[in-house]
Amino acid sequence: MVESLYIHIPFCNRICTYCDFNKVLIKNQPVDDYLDALIREIEMIGEDRMKTIFVGGGTPTALTEAQLARLLEVVTAKFTVTDEFTFEANPDELTPGKLDVLKSYGVNRISLGVQTFNEDLLKVLGRSHGYDDIFNAINHMEKIGLDNYSLDLMYNLPGETMEDIEDSLRHIERLKPKHISWYSLIIEPHTVFYNQIRKGRMQVDDDSAEGEKYFHIIEALAERGYPQYEISNFSTPQYESAHNKTYWLNAPYYGTGAGSHGYVGGTRYYNIKPVNHYIQSMKETGSVVKETLPLDEKAQMEEEMFLGLRMNRGVEIARFDRKFSRPMGDVYGSMLEQEIGKGHLQERDGFISLTEKGRLVGNTVFMEFLL
Ligand code: SF4
Numbered sequence: 005m006v007e008s009l010y011i012h013i014p015f016c017n018r019i020c021t022y023c024d025f026n027k028v029l030i031k032n033q034p035v036d037d038y039l040d041a042l043i044r045e046i047e048m049i050g051e052d053r054m055k056t057i058f059v060g061g062g063t064p065t066a067l068t069e070a071q072l073a074r075l076l077e078v079v080t081a082k083f084t085v086t087d088e089f090t091f092e093a094n095p096d097e098l099t100p101g102k103l104d105v106l107k108s109y110g111v112n113r114i115s116l117g118v119q120t121f122n123e124d125l126l127k128v129l130g131r132s133h134g135y136d137d138i139f140n141a142i143n144h145m146e147k148i149g150l151d152n153y154s155l156d157l158m159y160n161l162p163g164e165t166m167e168d169i170e171d172s173l174r175h176i177e178r179l180k181p182k183h184i185s186w187y188s189l190i191i192e193p194h195t196v197f198y199n200q201i202r203k204g205r206m207q208v209d210d211d212s213a214e215g216e217k218y219f220h221i222i223e224a225l226a227e228r229g230y231p232q233y234e235i236s237n238f239s240t241p242q243y244e245s246a247h248n249k250t251y252w253l254n255a256p257y258y259g260t261g262a263g264s265h266g267y268v269g270g271t272r273y274y275n276i277k278p279v280n281h282y283i284q285s286m287k288e289t290g291s292v293v294k295e296t297l298p299l300d301e302k303a304q305m306e307e308e309m310f311l312g313l314r315m316n317r318g319v320e321i322a323r324f325d326r327k328f329s330r331p332m333g334d335v336y337g338s339m340l341e342q343e344i345g346k347g348h349l350q351e352r353d354g355f356i357s358l359t360e361k362g363r364l365v366g367n368t369v370f371m372e373f374l375l
Contacts, residue, residue: 006268007055008250011046011079012261013064014038014279017097021130021200024192026263026277027062038262038279039071041286043078045260048291056088056247060115065097069105076109088246090115090154096133098141107150114145114153115185121175122168125161130196142179152243154183159221160214161189162197162206169217173224182243186221187236188214215364234315235366252315254308271298301328305335309373313366318357332356339372 015030015038016023057079067075090113091106098116106114116138120126123135145151157172176184189208191197200206209217222232230238234252237245250257259266262282265274276282276293285293299307305328312319324332333340340356343349348362348369362369 006051006256006258007053008247008255008257009046009049009054009057009083010247010257010259010261010264010266011042011057011059011064011075012061012259012264012275013059013067014062014262015066016061016063017066017094018130018132021128021196022189022191024195025062028279030066033279034283035067035071037283039075041283041292042261043075044286044290045292046078047082049082049258049260052083053086054083055086056090056250057083057085058088058090058092058115058247059111060092063094063097063117064091065093065102069101072102072105073109076105076111080109085110088113090245090247092117093141094131094133095137095141098144100144103141103144103148103150107148112150112152114150115156116141116153116181117156119156119158120161120164120168121172122164125164125168128162129158152182154185154245155179155181157184157186158189159186159217160209162208164209166217166220169220169224173228176225176230177228182240183245184225184230184238185236186225186238188218232316235363249315252311254304254311270304271296273297304328306373309336310370313356313358313370316357318352318355320355321351322354336373343369343372 012026014025014027015033015035016027017030019027019029059075064072089111091111092115094117098114117131117133118138119129119131121135121138126134142153145153155176159169161168189197191201191208197206201208208214222238225238226232229240232238233244234248237248239245254267256268257266258268259273259275261275262279263275263277265272267273274295274297276285282292285291305324308324308327309319319332321332328335340349340351343362344351347359348365349356350359350362358366358369
């Protein structure tokens with residue numbers, strides 16, 4: 005049974021300097037045609053109940069109130085959402101009017117793209133929002149009782165200091181979000197940042213400075229009531245992201261929209277990326293052009309381990325045994341013993357997880373699972 009759905013809105017009002025997501029500037033885009041195609045794709049899904057829905061992008065809040073309402077009308081008529089219904093949002097676009105629309109359709113979680121509280125760094129990132137926008141959005145969210153939000157932050161930004169990290173921590177103490185995602189900036193090819201670094205016009209931290217910030221963040225957030233539960237995610241009790249855990253538990257999910265991907269029946273699929281091609285394929289064939297990648301059992305087991313070890317609690321042994329009708333010990337026995345011996349992995353309360361030492365060499369440990 006598939007219990008999670010991702011919906012992709014590939015439009016942004018401004019393109020950030022570091023971004024390599026599947027997105028386009030919204031100006032002059034056929035947004036309503038895109039919604040037509042997206043709605044058709046959503047309506048083709050067999051299920052009528054979802055545990056989690058995540059609407060991401062791009063920026064879903066780049067849509068107008070009327071467009072948001074149109075999409076949500078279809079989604080909520082089709083699915084009963086039993087657990088978590090998240091919308092990604094940029095602070096400057098999360099107007100009271102749009103928030104009211106989201107709330108009225110049962111959206112119960114906001115993933116707020118704050119990135120940093122430093123106004124200068126926000127400019128370097130090319131973000132459309134400023135410092136005040138963050139508080140305007142949060143104030144209204146709290147006013148209407150939509151106070152379950154994740155503060156999405158980045159570190160390892162060009163020119164960022166430890167004081168910037170401390171400043172974010174002070175804001176966290178004051179705002180008390182339920183959840184925090186704090187990712188290291190990755191310099192991706194085909195971005196403005198990539199070109200600037202290649203030309204020597206910009207620098208980011210070396211690995212050791214980045215590591216120092218990372219471990220400081222983990223420790224400081226734990227002290228403030230946000231224990232780490234995944235490599236880049238931290239939460240107060242009961243507010244871990246149910247949708248993202250679908251991915252880390254290697255559970256099935258649908259992906260809808262241009263460039264989205266899904267995992268159903270042991271097959272990963274990747275929807276065609278360009279917005280116009282996505283619309284065209286739906287118009288001409290009544291379905292979306294996609295690449296599919298069926299995973300054999302070996303690949304499914306590898307992914308189960310890779311993804312599960314991202315979480316601090318790790319991979320549940322009994323769940324693995326049930327899922328693959330084979331004991332984990334039969335599949336990975338000697339390797340597990342070896343990595344436990346090296347102090348990289350540990351078996352605790354029925355879970356295999358990375359130790360602190362293992363986290364430092366995570367990729368080396370992951371490689372061991374390639375049978
Ligand atoms: S708003 Fe998000 S998706 Fe859009 S360009 Fe910026 S980082 Fe990328």
